[in-house]
Amino acid sequence: GAGVSQSPSNKVTEKGKDVELRCDPISGHTALYWYRQRLGQGLEFLIYFQGNSAPDKSGLPSDRFSAERTGESVSTLTIQRTQQEDSAVYLCASSLVATNPNYGYTFGSGTRLTVV
Amino acid sequence: AQSVTQLGSHVSVSEGALVLLRCNYSSSVPPYLFWYVQYPNQGLQLLLKYTSAATLVKGINGFEAEFKKSETSFHLTKPSAHMSDAAEYFCAVSDQGDSWGKLQFGAGTQVVVTP
Numbered sequence: 689g690a691g692v693s694q695s696p697s698n699k700v701t702e703k704g705k706d707v708e709l710r711c712d713p714i715s716g717h718t719a720l721y722w723y724r725q726r727l728g729q730g731l732e733f734l735i736y737f738q739g740n741s742a743p744d745k746s747g748l749p750s751d752r753f754s755a756e757r758t759g760e761s762v763s764t765l766t767i768q769r770t771q772q773e774d775s776a777v778y779l780c781a782s783s784l785v786a787t788n789p790n791y792g793y794t795f796g797s798g799t800r801l802t803v804v
Numbered sequence: 805a806q807s808v809t810q811l812g813s814h815v816s817v818s819e820g821a822l823v824l825l826r827c828n829y830s831s832s833v834p835p836y837l838f839w840y841v842q843y844p845n846q847g848l849q850l851l852l853k854y855t856s857a858a859t860l861v862k863g864i865n866g867f868e869a870e871f872k873k874s875e876t877s878f879h880l881t882k883p884s885a886h887m888s889d890a891a892e893y894f895c896a897v898s899d900q901g902d903s904w905g906k907l908q909f910g911a912g913t914q915v916v917v918t919p
Binding site: 692719721723728729730731732733736743744747779781783788789792793795796797798 | 836840845846847848849850853855894896898903904905906907908909910911912
């Protein structure tokens with residue numbers, strides 16, 4: 689596609705439920721990144737993929753969070769047993785080459801998650 | 805670990821006046837540095853980046869930033885503010901090398917432009 693697509697754009701869920709957030713990167717982009725943006729704060733790095741493997745998962749806040757990527761394309765971020773502190777905008781970005789910043793990367797518009 | 809500090813969570817500037825947004829980073833080696841803008845209900849858009857080339861970096865929409873190693877700073881400027889510059893601005897830093905894509909973001913600066 690022309691840009692990074694994230695779905696759903698908005699998600700309201702009850703505390704304790706599981707949620708899945710989806711990211712469709714730009715076609716051909718090998719690197720994919722997930723960030724979280726809490727209200728009034730900057731972005732926090734969660735995890736990044738190079739192809740289908742995740743060299744760096746250091747930002748995942750707890751074992752309730754997991755992510756996978758298949759076919760060097762779509763990625764899914766799963767949050768189990770959601771808590772109110774998980775409420776945030778979850779942003780995905782993709783880049784053509786993970787090792788060269790001159791290619792930059794493109795962000796999606798994010799999924800706004802609200803846990804009630 | 806890298807970190808970045810943006811001085812001022814809110815900045816108000818008159819239309820036509822200088823825009824100056826401050827960013828300082830903590831690193832013992834020169835990192836990569838980025839400025840992003842986020843308009844309401846939109847994704848992040850890259851304004852400019854420093855990747856070890858020229859220290860004065862020009863970006864889109866008339867913005868520029870200067871990397872000053874001695875001051876560990878990467879302040880963003882625009883000579884004359886437009887109403888359309890009202891948005892939130894984020895400074896970000898990353899390490900050189902294979903993990904460059906792991907960006908550490910500042911808390912952001914909300915810019916308000918007054919007529």
